[in-house]
Amino acid sequence: MIPRYAKSLFHCVLALPMQAFAWAVCGPWASVLAVAYWFYSREIVQYQYSIKGDASTATVWYKGWWPGEWDFWSQMDFIAPVVSSLLVVIIGLMI
Numbered sequence: 001m002i003p004r005y006a007k008s009l010f011h012c013v014l015a016l017p018m019q020a021f022a023w024a025v026c027g028p029w030a031s032v033l034a035v036a037y038w039f040y041s042r043e044i045v046q047y048q049y050s051i052k053g054d055a056s057t058a059t060v061w062y063k064g065w066w067p068g069e070w071d072f073w074s075q076m077d078f079i080a081p082v083v084s085s086l087l088v089v090i091i092g093l094m095i
Contacts, residue, residue: 008076011039015081019088028089035085039078043070 015035022031047064048057067075 004073005076008073008080011077011081012084015039015085016088019085023089023092028093032082032085032089036078036082039081040067043067043074043078047074 015038018038019031019035022034026034044064047070048060051063052060064070067078070078
């Protein structure tokens with residue numbers, strides 16, 4: 001069984017191709033924003049689907065916009081790729 005922290009760190013690997021494409025098209029800082037936007041919206045949707053139960057998704061559209069509402073690992077699934085992509089940009093611009 002894969003430990004939960006490894007799943008959160010794997011999001012950093014998932015962010016690399018997205019960041020590379022965004023960097024090539026829009027520039028380095030926009031690539032960090034693209035990664036942040038992608039994982040932020042992903043975590044919002046996962047949170048909303050987890051709390052909606054049998055109800056329609058329209059009943060929970062206003063929930064989960066604040067990351068403090070998410071559980072710890074959902075926060076890590078958002079923070080880890082954003083921080084790693086920020087580090088990639090900083091190191092890439094220094095080279």
